Amino acid sequence: MFRLAIAALLGAISLSACAQQPASPVAGATAPAADSAADKRVREALKQLDPNFAPDYIGAAPFPGFREVVVSGQVLYVTDDGRYLMQSQPYDIEKRAMATSTGLLAHRRTLLASLPHADRIVFAPPNAKYTISVFTDIECGYCRKLHQDIAELNRQGIAVEYLAFPRMGLGSKDYTDMISVWCADDRKAALTAAKADRPVAAKSCTNPVAMQYNVGQQLGISGTPAIFAADGSQLGGYLPPAQLKAALERLPGAAGSP
Numbered sequence: 001m002f003r004l005a006i007a008a009l010l011g012a013i014s015l016s017a018c019a020q021q022p023a024s025p026v027a028g029a030t031a032p033a034a035d036s037a038a039d040k041r042v043r044e045a046l047k048q049l050d051p052n053f054a055p056d057y058i059g060a061a062p063f064p065g066f067r068e069v070v071v072s073g074q075v076l077y078v079t080d081d082g083r084y085l086m087q088s089q090p091y092d093i094e095k096r097a098m099a100t101s102t103g104l105l106a107h108r109r110t111l112l113a114s115l116p117h118a119d120r121i122v123f124a125p126p127n128a129k130y131t132i133s134v135f136t137d138i139e140c141g142y143c144r145k146l147h148q149d150i151a152e153l154n155r156q157g158i159a160v161e162y163l164a165f166p167r168m169g170l171g172s173k174d175y176t177d178m179i180s181v182w183c184a185d186d187r188k189a190a191l192t193a194a195k196a197d198r199p200v201a202a203k204s205c206t207n208p209v210a211m212q213y214n215v216g217q218q219l220g221i222s223g224t225p226a227i228f229a230a231d232g233s234q235l236g237g238y239l240p241p242a243q244l245k246a247a248l249e250r251l252p253g254a255a256g257s258p
Helices: 002-010 036-047 102-113 139-146 150-156 173-183 187-195 210-218 239-249
Strands: 024-030 057-060 066-072 073-077 096-099 121-122 130-136 157-165 226-228 234-236
Touching: 036 057, 036 066, 057 102, 057 130, 057 234, 066 102, 066 157, 073 210, 096 102, 096 157, 096 187, 102 150, 102 210, 102 234, 121 187, 139 187, 150 157, 150 239, 157 239, 173 210, 234 239
Parallel strands: 024 096, 130 157
Antiparallel strands: 057 066, 066 073, 121 157, 130 226, 226 234
16 A cells, blocks of 8 residues: 555654644745646556556646645645655745645635535534634544633634544444434534543434544544644644634635535
């Protein structure tokens, strides 16, 4: 599996928002022009590492000389000649923010758009200015802290659309409990209760928990909460309401819904 090959080459990197400080906000950047020849060279080079290599996305990086590659949810950077590979977050010194290509933002928006609005648990004010998609777990301390801020986020004009991401994986008790939340008659009340460590009646139904979890993996999520703006920018883990609003205000494409 390509992810295992990369892990062996680069080492395991933990991005759990519940275990460390959240990442800096992501800002959009103008990607260099497309180069199909470079894409082909990079694709062929990576197949030398794993013949079954199947990227989710290959495109121009937000800085010259590199291709940006998404495979199994991980973002990699490979030189246009296919020789060097690195896995790190590029920082745009001029914009003073993490750099992300327009192509990667579009890829994320497509994945987020595949998750129907009706399957989300939504806490929204009237006439919200911003909407964030939040992959959440019911046991994560940072997720619970974010949920305690819901009223203030709504007051700031931010709608929160929750998506399920049971960190312990499919088939775990966490996963089963999140199914109970999503199958409850009042999903908002059930989610609030679960995040407050109050019991939620066991329930089963046709539900989107596995689908949302799988899309989260495609997005490269390894910790919760994972917050995405409408333009596809990932804002990291937990941020206090004022900081979250400031991060959204810095993104030209963040207003509106995903």
